[in-house]
Amino acid sequence: MKKLLLSLTLMMAAIATYAQATRDIEDINEDNSWLKVGLNMGVPVGDIGDYSSFALGLDVAGQFMRTDNFGLGVATGYTNYFKKSDVAGAQDFGAIPLGxxxxxxPQPTGFFAGTDIGYTFLTGDIATDGGFYIRPQVGYHNYDWNIFAFYNQVFTSDPAADIQTIGVAATYNIRFK
Structure with missing residues (x-):
């Protein structure tokens, strides 16, 4: 499943990149590049849902519009997973993605689709230090805002410790000058 998702993501990126005239990195300006800052919240699902009841985090990303319809960038942030109060020994833990x-x-305003892929570092009392992650998302965007739903999965060395979250997020676009 991981290989299928990664293959589809890379195929989407390649098609979108070569289907239109592309911009070079030297062409960065406030019309095609910005910093995205926002909040996310989610519900842990799968095995991690037995220990954590809620996730709340900060998203930060730098985006460059390689074409009029395809953006790429670097994403990071921090998400705190809150322990379930009725589970003895459960602890809060954090996730720091870098991807x-x-x-x-498709249009300057409206629907968008995308994904973040990379590595997530885990903090706190959890059985692993991190793992590969993928975060597909769909949502609405305009010049200033992005509001979207996402699924996030961190694949750890111990499949029983994989972290899965379903959530919503909103980010604000801060233009580069």
Whole structure:
């Protein structure tokens, strides 16, 4: 499943990149590049849902519109997973992703789809230090805001410790000058 998701993501990126005229990194300006800052919240699902009841985090990403419809960038942030109060020994823990951000925007305003892929570092009392992650998302965007639903999965060395979250997020676009 991991290989299928990664293959589809890379195929989407390649098609979108070569289907249009591309911009070079030297062409960065406030019309095609911005910093995205926002909040996310989610519900842990799968095995981690037995120990954590809620996730709340901060998203930060730098995006460059390689074409009029395809954006790429770097994504990071921090998400805290809150322990369930009725589970003895459960502890809060954190996730710090560092990944590549890929976005497809069919129109200047409206629907978008994308994914973040990379590595997530885990903090706190959890059985692993981190793992590969993928975060597909769909949502609405305009010049200033992005509001989206996402699924996030961190694949750890112990499949029983994989972290899965379903959530919503909103980010604000801060233009580069």
């Amino acid at each position: 590549l951000m890929l976005r497809y925007y």
